Amino acid sequence: MIDLFKRFFSSAAENGGTPAGRDNDRDVIVAVCALFLEMGRIDETFTKQEMAKVLSILTDKYGLSGEDADALLDEADRELKESVDLWQFAKVINDRYSIARKEKLIERLWQIVYVDGKMDQYEHYLMNKVSNLLDISHKRLIDAKLKVLHGN
Numbered sequence: 700m701i702d703l704f705k706r707f708f709s710s711a712a713e714n715g716g717t718p719a720g721r722d723n724d725r726d727v728i729v730a731v732c733a734l735f736l737e738m739g740r741i742d743e744t745f746t747k748q749e750m751a752k753v754l755s756i757l758t759d760k761y762g763l764s765g766e767d768a769d770a771l772l773d774e775a776d777r778e779l780k781e782s783v784d785l786w787q788f789a790k791v792i793n794d795r796y797s798i799a800r801k802e803k804l805i806e807r808l809w810q811i812v813y814v815d816g817k818m819d820q821y822e823h824y825l826m827n828k829v830s831n832l833l834d835i836s837h838k839r840l841i842d843a844k845l846k847v848l849h850g851n
Contacts, residue, residue, distance in 0.1 A: 727795045730788035731804060732757070732775035734829060737785065738811045741821040752814040756807050789832035801833045802843060809847040 735756065739749040757768040782788070792801065808829060812822045830840040 726791045729775050729778050730791040732771050733779050733788045735811060736775055736779060738808050738825060741825045742819050748814045749811055752811050785832060792833060801835055802839055805830060805835055805843045806847055809844050813847055
């Protein structure tokens with residue numbers, strides 16, 4: 700699991716993240732993954748396409764092996780089940796990520812939303828909620844959405 704954190708954060712640092720201690724690393728990687736899972740499940744149907752997209756993001760963008768990604772998903776799932784709301788995850792991300800890194804996270808959440816080619820009302824609600832929790836302006840939220848939709 701420590702190797703998982705090292706790979707995740709070496710990739711995160713290259714994309715505007717900030718290094719920190721191992722406990723903080725664990726918390727933020729789980730927080731990010733929890734948001735991915737929540738976005739996939741918000742409409743109560745976590746499709747194979749959505750799961751494949753989450754796994755693809757974890758392996759392609761963060762350099763995790765399939766086994767590490769699965770372990771991370773399991774841990775994030777446990778944390779989600781024990782959580783009251785998403786604020787605890789957003790706080791960890793806000794404490795650790797730059798605005799640029801949070802914008803990348805928003806783009807990746809949009810990728811999960813649009814993996815099936817459409818956005819439903821629950822996904823719309825959650826994207827707005829997450830952007831507010833992460834202090835991302837509406838303009839930046841829409842810019843990220845358009846970037847994903849237009850393949851930029």
